[in-house]
Amino acid sequence: MSKLIVAVGASLSLGLAAGVQAAEQLNVVSWSGYFTPQILEKFEKETGIKVTVDSYDSNETLLAKLKQGGAGYDVAIPSHQFVPILIQENLLERFDPAQQPYYANIVDNLKTPTWDPQGAYSVPFIWGTTSVVLDTAIYKGPTDSYDVLFHPPAELQGKINMFDSVSEVVDAASVYLDIPLCSEDPKQMQQVLTLLKAQKPFVKTYSSKAGSIRENLASGEVDMSMFWGGSSMRAREMKPTLKYLYPKEGVLAWVDNMVIPKGSRNPENAKKFIAFLSQPENSAMTQNFLKHQSPIKGVEPFLDASLKDAPELHIPEGTRVVFSKTCGEGSIRLADRLWTNLMR
Known part of the structure; x- marks a missing residue:
């Protein structure tokens, strides 16, 4: 009898342990459509x-969400120029990833970067460029300048999508106008506003939702959009006449990073997730899905063949590559005022 009780007790405790294991959770907040179901299932x-x-x-x-208390998020994926802002606002947990074995997998130029010089708060997840994609079946003219986006020809007017992101739109306009990023000069920002206001009647939508932009490009709802390189490749797979541009003025570059928001309820799970995504095979799964560039060494054996020669992922030699910057308060205030004025 006692043996039976012990056996039942043991099976109950095993059942409870399994229940606890199944209840382990992780709440992630990221750019829309960033995770393939397969990678989440594997984890x-x-x-x-x-x-x-x-x-x-x-x-x-994201900044607004985290300032309001983070809604219990354990991992977030901000762009590099926002990492110092989140650190300054005391919205991130320090977890010193640079001390972890997986950090050795990161490509050298993204280790302890300017936005996190000690490698204390963030780990690169994916990186790439931001430019313009357009349908060459609709527009046959020159594609070597942002001119086509900011002064669109008749065939593209009313069929344009611009990002719904102050920083990215202002940065793109600044590169075109040869104005320094994060300008605090009201006259320079007035130039940006004038340019964007003149363009606005020809803009159909302001959206940064990658999935809907891809679908709208594929269906012909829009024929030109600001877009990221990897997302443009995914759109081209749906519609081969789409072309990603490398304007003579330059392309913007970005790095999205994994961070742990302050007050995370599952910080150990967050660390496991970040370590998991930093392994070459798993980072390759992310790159195969998103098509952007991986920041991890050793992904090549695991990449789809289509990525090897995709023009969206291979920046032509001589192209000016401009990494977005962390703007000061004065610049942010000017940009916010500009955006409010533009959206009226």
């Missing part, structure tokens, strides 16, 4: 941790 299978993903469509939205 859950390896760790027993269930991942829930929420999304945002601009860094400004």
Whole structure:
């Protein structure tokens, strides 16, 4: 009898342990459509941790979410220029990833970068460029300048999407006008506003939602959009006449980073997730899905053949590449005022 009781007790405790394991959770907030279901399933299978993903469509939205208390998020994926802002606002947990073995996998020029010089708060997740994609079946003219976006020809007017992100739109306009990024000069910002106001009647939508932009480009709802390189490749796979531009003025570059928001309820699970995504095979799964560039060494054997020669992922030699910057308060205030004025 006592042996039976012990056996039942043991099976109950094992059942409870399994229940606890199944209840392990991780709440992630990221740019929309950043995770393939397969990678989340693989992580859950390896760790027993269930991942829930929420999304945002601009860094400004993420900043607002985290300032309001973070809604219990354990991992977020801000762009590099927002990392110092989140650190300064005391919205991130310090977890010193640079001390972890997986940090050795990161490509050398993204280790301890300017936005996180000690490698204390962030790990690169994916990087790439921001430019313009357009349908060459509709427009046959020159594609070597942002002119086509900011002074669109008749065939593209009313069929344009611009990002719904102050920083990205202002940065693109600044590169075109040869104005320094994060300008605090009201006259220079007035030039940017004048340019964007003149363009506005020809803009159909302001959206940063990658999935809807791709679908709208594929269906012909829009024929030109600001877009990211990897997202443009995914759109071209749906519609081969789409072309990603490398304007003579330059392209913007960005790095999206994994961070742990302050007050995370599952920080150990967050660290496991970040370590998991930093392994070459898993980072390659992300790159195969998103098509952007991986920041991890050793992904090549795991990449799809289509990525090897994709023009969207290979920046032509001589192209000016401009990394977005962390703007000061004066610049942010000017840009916000500009955006409010533009959206009236």
